[in-house]
Amino acid sequence: xxxxxxxxxxxxxxxxxxxxxxxxxxxxxxxxxxxxxxxxxxxxxxxxxxxxxxxxxxxxxxxxxxxxxxxxxxxxxxxxxxxxxxxxxxxxxxxxxxxxxxxxxxxxxxxxxxxxxxxxxxxxxxxxxxxxxxxxxxxxxxxxxxxxxxxxxxxxxxxxxxxxxxxxxxxxxxxxxxxxxxxxxxxxxxxxxxxxxxxxxxxxxxxxxxxxxxxxxxxxxxxxxxxxxxxxxxxxxxxxxxxxxxxxxxxxxxxxxxxxxxxxxxxxxxxxxxxxxxxxxxxxxxxxxxxxxxxxxxxxxxxxxxxxxxxxxxxxxxxxxxxxxxxxxxxxxxxxxxxxxxxxxxxxxxxxxxxxxxxxxxxxxxxxxxxxxxxxxxxxxxxxxxxxxxxxxxxxxxxxxxxxxxxxxxxxxxxxxxxxxxxxxxxxxxxxxxxxxxxxxxxxxxxxxxxxxxxxxxxxxxxxxxxxxxxxxxxxxxxxxxxxxxxxxxxxxxxxxxxxxxxxxxxxxxxxxxxxxxxxxxxxxxxxxxxxxxxxxxxxxxxxxxxxxxxxxxxxxxxxxxxxxxxxxxxxxxxxxxxxxxxxxxxxxxxxxxxxxxxxxxxxxxxxxxxxxx
Numbered sequence: 001x002x003x004x005x006x007x008x009x010x011x012x013x014x015x016x017x018x019x020x021x022x023x024x025x026x027x028x029x030x031x032x033x034x035x036x037x038x039x040x041x042x043x044x045x046x047x048x049x050x051x052x053x054x055x056x057x058x059x060x061x062x063x064x065x066x067x068x069x070x071x072x073x074x075x076x077x078x079x080x081x082x083x084x085x086x087x088x089x090x091x092x093x094x095x096x097x098x099x100x101x102x103x104x105x106x107x108x109x110x111x112x113x114x115x116x117x118x119x120x121x122x123x124x125x126x127x128x129x130x131x132x133x134x135x136x137x138x139x140x141x142x143x144x145x146x147x148x149x150x151x152x153x154x155x156x157x158x159x160x161x162x163x164x165x166x167x168x169x170x171x172x173x174x175x176x177x178x179x180x181x182x183x184x185x186x187x188x189x190x191x192x193x194x195x196x197x198x199x200x201x202x203x204x205x206x207x208x209x210x211x212x213x214x215x216x217x218x219x220x221x222x223x224x225x226x227x228x229x230x231x232x233x234x235x236x237x238x239x240x241x242x243x244x245x246x247x248x249x250x251x252x253x254x255x256x257x258x259x260x261x262x263x264x265x266x267x268x269x270x271x272x273x274x275x276x277x278x279x280x281x282x283x284x285x286x287x288x289x290x291x292x293x294x295x296x297x298x299x300x301x302x303x304x305x306x307x308x309x310x311x312x313x314x315x316x317x318x319x320x321x322x323x324x325x326x327x328x329x330x331x332x333x334x335x336x337x338x339x340x341x342x343x344x345x346x347x348x349x350x351x352x353x354x355x356x357x358x359x360x361x362x363x364x365x366x367x368x369x370x371x372x373x374x375x376x377x378x379x380x381x382x383x384x385x386x387x388x389x390x391x392x393x394x395x396x397x398x399x400x401x402x403x404x405x406x407x408x409x410x411x412x413x414x415x416x417x418x419x420x421x422x423x424x425x426x427x428x429x430x431x432x433x434x435x436x437x438x439x440x441x442x443x444x445x446x447x448x449x450x451x452x453x454x455x456x457x458x459x460x461x462x463x464x465x466x467x468x469x470x471x472x473x474x475x476x477x478x479x480x481x482x483x484x485x486x487x488x489x490x491x492x493x494x495x496x497x498x499x500x501x502x503x504x505x506x507x508x509x510x511x512x513x514x515x516x517x518x519x520x521x522x523x524x525x526x527x528x529x530x531x532x533x534x535x536x537x538x539x540x541x542x543x544x545x546x547x548x549x550x551x552x553x554x555x556x557x558x559x560x561x562x563x564x565x566x567x568x569x570x571x572x573x574x575x576x577x578x579x580x581x582x583x584x585x586x587x588x589x590x591x592x593x594x595x596x597x598x599x600x601x602x603x604x605x606x607x608x609x610x611x612x613x614x
Contacts, residue, residue, distance in 0.1 A: 308448025
């Protein structure tokens with residue numbers, strides 16, 4: 001389809017950067033962020049705005065610590081990195097990291113080479129690359145930041161010095177440096193960096209010289225070079241596309257609606273390419289936002305799980321007679337799966353592929369989380385399969401899932417990864433790395449990188465107490481404190497027949513769609529449920545297995561590397577609770593940032609049903 005206008009920025013800016021990352025707390029999902037720039041009035045700004053691609057609204061969030069323009073920005077796992085730039089008069093080495101879960105910015109080790117007009121990108125190796133720029137001279141400099149060691153190192157320099165370039169990671173995992181300018185020319189050259197060999201090669205040049213351009217990779221696997229300024233200094237609407245699986249050349253694509261230069265672009269969680277802000281001859285700063293979706297058939301594999309969240313019917317458990325175990329069966333229509341305690345069950349997973357090409361070498365991992373908060377899980381089995389184009393396949397684990405003891409909460413989980421996928425290309429090697437099962441990618445697509453299936457729901461009468469056991473494992477090199485927190489929300493009887501839940505049910509029924517999850521497990525609806533006061537307390541066991549004096553609903557527990565730490569959560573169901581009501585108890589372990597690991601929050605959802613008193 002052609003480019004379309006989207007809601008404009010709240011603050012018009014040029015020289016800004018863009019990145020797609022988790023939504024700022026307390027929202028869920030992903031957002032496109034517009035970061036920094038020059039507003040044409042005060043000069044360099046620290047302004048950051050987040051775009052909700054579902055609600056189609058911009059909101060202002062916590063600003064950067066350092067106002068700047070012509071910076072580089074990129075996203076890692078649950079983080080945004082804002083690097084370098086200029087005050088308007090001097091290049092900067094400032095490096096700041098945004099944590100969406102806390103909605104805060106923090107200073108990080110500065111860029112070794114202060115510079116403006118650089119570009120930043122996150123490699124498949126997890127390193128944050130800062131390329132090119134200007135510090136009084138045009139630079140070939142490439143420096144890489146490792147979040148695990150919290151340090152920068154020099155990498156092989158670009159063959160051609162330049163600033164105002166655009167950089168993307170192609171579907172092949174290579175880094176493409178596109179266009180820019182230096183002291184002698186506006187450039188059309190494209191140079192390609194291989195992080196594995198730390199070396200550069202020449203790529204096919206774009207069709208015309210451009211600087212102050214932007215670039216993004218579409219879901220169709222093409223690399224898009226957007227807008228920019230030509231040899232005569234005139235902003236352009238041109239868009240060029242490159243298929244990195246062929247030797248070239250670039251081809252002309254649907255043009256931008258507005259000539260743009262010194263703007264930002266990124267591929268949003270909905271698969272659309274967004275061109276944001278910038279400037280042209282008509283306006284020194286633009287609030288313009290345009291979006292583009294390729295009409296071409298997808299050329300990259302798209303393996304995914306169709307129903308993620310905490311109770312996925314795409315995970316199939318089999319009893320000893322190889323019969324599927326149904327979801328439900330607990331009092332009041334519970335969605336947890338009731339299993340015999342301490343019993344082996346077969347596991348299958350349904351994996352889909354929406355692309356017009358097959359998805360070979362798709363890695364499907366089966367996990368067991370024994371009463372855990374994410375990181376205490378263990379790998380059951382790994383299968384490598386080919387998912388047919390526009391089809392699905394059922395994958396069977398070679399090893400069984402062992403249910404827990406009577407009354408215990410257990411989870412079986414499945415993760416999917418394919419190196420050629422645009423969305424789920426990172427294979428989790430530990431339980432802590434299993435992707436969040438509640439966030440679809442692209443947003444609203446129903447495509448998930450993992451799925452979970454709870455077993456053994458809890459049914460408690462009004463006014464009665466409850467006590468549930470959990471574990472966490474600390475994946476570090478040194479002892480550290482882990483923050484534990486628990487909260488609860490309430491699902492009143494008949495909740496699904498009113499308000500947003502009822503509207504969604506009607507819309508699904510009208511479209512003929514069948515939702516295989518209860519509405520209260522949908523993240524966008526679940527976060528709107530009323531809070532519940534269950535007088536929740538956390539009890540942490542000490543080294544002797546004894547429970548400490550109960551803390552409030554939030555506490556800290558010191559853990560040693562590899563230690564399986566036990567804790568329990570106790571509470572009381574309100575006396576006015578009605579049979580059939582549901583309480584959702586969310587247990588979270590917040591792992592601190594450490595020299596060799598990023599901060600991480602892992603959550604577990606427990607479903608509690610109110611039963612009729614005996």
